[in-house]
Amino acid sequence: MDQTNRYEIFRRLREALPEPTTELHYSSPFELLIAVILSAQSTDRSVNAATAKLFAVANTAAQMLELGETGVKGYIENIGLYNNKARNIIAACQILLDKHGGELPRTRAELEELPGVGRKTANVILNTAFGEPTIAVDTHVFRLANRSGLAPGSTVREVEEGLTATTPEEFLRHAHHWLILHGRYTCTARRPRCRECIIADLCENGAD
Structure with a gap:
């Protein structure tokens, strides 16, 4: 893709949504960590319903840790893979207390040492909680990046x-938030809403 078109795509996305952010609800880096761990193969809506309680x-x-694995399960049992997620959350919390004074580390390597945290989750935390210019690639971003030619x-990883x-x-x-939201609501998997898309004329697959 021509760099001029690439710039214009992001310019339009920014104009439409100047300050994008995650749709997960959180009020601290730790809460974001837990929400992102829970969000794997689950909707943000179901995660937000669970984390509110x-x-x-x-x-x-x-x-x-005081709540314990069984206690955590009681709040997240309506979320997919909740048994494994509860186990990872408790193990991650133990590492946070043992190695980081209960606070989230700010490096990718240290974040990826936490159970339930892979590269994508680390990128989300580095970007959303700490303002780093990282790009987390989920299914929406992967689809949009390929379909559009971005x-x-x-x-x-590619x-x-x-x-x-x-x-x-x-x-x-803000790139990955713009792409996630555009892929989630406009450039959808089965029926992309090309007629309503603000970047359709710049998309390499815009005729669909």
Whole structure:
């Protein structure tokens, strides 16, 4: 894709939504960590419904450990893979207390040491909680990057590296949020809403 078109895509996305953010509800980096762990293969709506009750009783690593794995399960049992997620949350909280004083570390390597945290989750936390210009590639971003021609790639890592290398610097801070939201609500998997798309004329697959 021509860099001029790439710039215009992000310019339009920014104009439509100047300050995008995650649709997960959180009030601290720790709460964001828990919400993102829970969001794997689950909707943000279901996660927000669960964390509204969970965070009311436990919103620190110490409080979560006190609640225990069984206690956590009671709040997240309507979320997919809740048994494994509860186990990861408790294990992650133990590491946070043992190695980081209960606070979230600010490096990718340390974040990825936490159970339930992979590269995508680490990128979300680094970007959303700490303002780093990272790009988290989920299914929406992967689809949109390939379909539009922004950053074609056969793997998530290829798409991430392509977007990071080619996205104009002024847009990097919010790029993945714009792409996630556009992929979630406009450039959908089965029936992309091309007639309503603000970047359709710049998309390499815009005739669909």
